[in-house]
Structures are given as structure tokens and as C-alpha cells.
Amino acid sequence: MSKTKSYAQILIGSWLFLTALAIYLSLWVAPPDFQQGGNSRILYVHVPVAWMSIVIYIATAINSFLFLLTKHPLFLRSSGTGTEIGAFFTFFTLVTGVFWGKPMWGTFWVWDARLTSVLILFFIYLGALCFQKLSVELASILICVGLIDIPIIKFSVNWWNTLHQPGSISRSGTSIHVSMLIPILSNFANFLLFTCIFFVLETRLLILSFLESSLTEEIEAREGKIVHSLKNEKVF
Numbered sequence: 001m002s003k004t005k006s007y008a009q010i011l012i013g014s015w016l017f018l019t020a021l022a023i024y025l026s027l028w029v030a031p032p033d034f035q036q037g038g039n040s041r042i043l044y045v046h047v048p049v050a051w052m053s054i055v056i057y058i059a060t061a062i063n064s065f066l067f068l069l070t071k072h073p074l075f076l077r078s079s080g081t082g083t084e085i086g087a088f089f090t091f092f093t094l095v096t097g098v099f100w101g102k103p104m105w106g107t108f109w110v111w112d113a114r115l116t117s118v119l120i121l122f123f124i125y126l127g128a129l130c131f132q133k134l135s136v137e138l139a140s141i142l143i144c145v146g147l148i149d150i151p152i153i154k155f156s157v158n159w160w161n162t163l164h165q166p167g168s169i170s171r172s173g174t175s176i177h178v179s180m181l182i183p184i185l186s187n188f189a190n191f192l193l194f195t196c197i198f199f200v201l202e203t204r205l206l207i208l209s210f211l212e213s214s215l216t217e218e219i220e221a222r223e224g225k226i227v228h229s230l231k232n233e234k235v236f
Helices: 002-029 038-070 073-105 113-132 136-159 178-235
Strands: none
Touching (some): 002 038, 038 073, 038 113, 038 178, 073 136, 073 178
8 A cells, every 4th residue: 555655646746747748848848730720739739649558558468368367456446547557548539630730621520430439439338338337348358359359449540541541650760750759758758747647546445445445354353253153151
């Protein structure tokens, strides 16, 4: 518990610093795009939250798989938390994409391959949240099977002719100018720390629940021994 508390304090302090830095870089340091103008600043949020929706899904799938193998409650708790946060980031990805797409494409929504595959990811998240109320095993299986959507999201811009541009970051480098890349990476680090804080706090809650259940069992066991001893005294 002491370690998770110190980790949470460090993460919260780092998150507050990164939040201020990301806002400053996105609004005042990064120049507006010569074609998109100030509307390009939405990408400093849209791109990082899109990355987060995928990263969290992969982490959630790993926890779901480990839960199916071990039935350990820590993996179950991590999987449930990841599903909730991942659904939020995916929804935020779709919303920021809508606000960016309207002035750039002239419409709020098109059945673009990238957009459609991200929408499917959102539905998978929602489905897992619904199945968790019925069967945690079924929700974990859905998350694991849904992994097939991740490479589709990643390579959809290369496999099909979409409105989205091809990937800007690859093994050979990046086509994003450093003045735009730094705000994107700072926001991504900010959202990543935000997620880590939630996972640390959830771990603390899980440990507390274990301690409370153990303490309750110990108290009940002691009370049972006292009652049993009193009954024996009355008999004699």
C-alpha cells in the first residue's frame, strides 16, 4: 500500500506538469497549419487519444487473457478498468474526429475504413462492458477476439483508399514536423500517465478490499471462538 501511494503521488505530480506543458505547447508554441489553420490543433488531442484507445485495448486484452488462464482477481480488475477507460478514449477519438472532419471534409461522418474500424472498436468496448454484468469470462473472450480489429485500424489506410492519409510515423521515421510532433507526444504522455494513475488507484482499492475481507474473516473467526468457549463454560 505504501508503494502504490508513493507511485500515485509521483504520477499525479508528473501528470499535472505534463498537462500544463501539453496545453502550452499545443496552444501557443505549435504554429497553425497553413491549410487547416487553427483547426489543426484538434489533432494534438485527436491523435494521442486514438493511440491511447489502441494501447489500452492491447493491455486490456493481455489482462483478459491472463484472467482466463489464472482467474486472478487483479487481472479481472485491470481488465475491467481498461475497458472503461478504453471506451472513453475511443469515444473521445470519434468526437474529436467529427469536429476535425466537418471543416476539412465538409461532413461530420463518412464510412471511411479507418473511421468504421474505430467505431467497431468502440462497440467492442461497449459489448465487453455489457457482458461484464452477465459473465466476466464472456467479456474477456470478447476482448481477446476483438484484437483482430487492431491491425485493421492500423493498416486500413494502406489497405484501402480512405480519406485518412497514410501513417505519418513508421520505422523509417516520421513525416510530422517537430513543431507538431512534440505537442502530440506530450499529450500522449499526458494521457498515458492519466491512465497509469487510474490503474494504480484501482490496484490500491483491490488491495484494500483484500485487507478488509481478511480482517472481516479474522474478526468473525475470533468471535466464533469466543462464542464457542462461552458455550463450553456454560456446559461445565
